[in-house]
Amino acid sequence: MTDVDAADFAVVVYREDARWEAEVLPVALTEDLDGLIHALRQQPSLGGTIGLVSVGDDFFVAIRLLGDEDMVFLSDVTASVDWPLAQQVLEYLDIPVPEDEELDQVLPVGDMSIFADLGLDEMEIGAISGDLELYPDEMLLSIAGRLGFAAAFERALDTVA
Numbered sequence: 004m005t006d007v008d009a010a011d012f013a014v015v016v017y018r019e020d021a022r023w024e025a026e027v028l029p030v031a032l033t034e035d036l037d038g039l040i041h042a043l044r045q046q047p048s049l050g051g052t053i054g055l056v057s058v059g060d061d062f063f064v065a066i067r068l069l070g071d072e073d074m075v076f077l078s079d080v081t082a083s084v085d086w087p088l089a090q091q092v093l094e095y096l097d098i099p100v101p102e103d104e105e106l107d108q109v110l111p112v113g114d115m116s117i118f119a120d121l122g123l124d125e126m127e128i129g130a131i132s133g134d135l136e137l138y139p140d141e142m143l144l145s146i147a148g149r150l151g152f153a154a155a156f157e158r159a160l161d162t163v164a
Contacts, residue, residue, distance in 0.1 A: 010057065012027060012030065012033065013028040013029070013030065013032045013033050013055070013056045014027055015043055015046050015054055016054075016155065017046050017051075018049065018050040026046075032056070039054055039056065042054075050069075053065065055147070055156070056088065057140045061079065062078045063078045063142055064078070064089070065118075065143075065146070067118070074113075075096060075113045075114060076111065076128070076132075077089055077093070077096075078109075080093070080098070080101055080109075083101065084100065096113055109132075110133075123150055127149065128146070131146060143156070
């Protein structure tokens with residue numbers, strides 16, 4: 004099992020009284036998709052709950068629970084070869100782990116329209132997750148900015164450092 008890196012984090016984002024709020028979740032959830040989804044379900048929110056996870060310098064996972072719908076997005080399918088959380092996401096999405104010859108390209112998988120109703124369409128999330136100049140935490144900050152909760156997200160991350 005891969006060691007949890009100091010850069011690993013999981014954050015829950017939700018709306019309360021028409022304001023975005025964000026809280027850091029236990030770092031152990033960066034390796035446990037079922038535990039992460041369970042933790043997100045514990046946070047009541049009228050507009051659904053968002054989970055954002057950054058793992059090392061390699062990838063991020065976004066989860067959105069909206070009513071009975073669970074949406075899951077993985078920024079890089081090749082991470083599934085090395086990281087437990089990425090493997091679990093592929094299992095959850097019923098996508099096979101790529102073969103060695105398929106590992107030459109960074110490709111996102113999952114629900115590309117996870118944030119479309121909030122103003123971040125499939126093309127934009129694809130562009131953000133495909134920007135090899137950005138680290139996963141920077142990608143998530145960019146997404147948070149586009150969705151309007153960057154300040155709450157940054158406040159939550161300040162408690163990690």
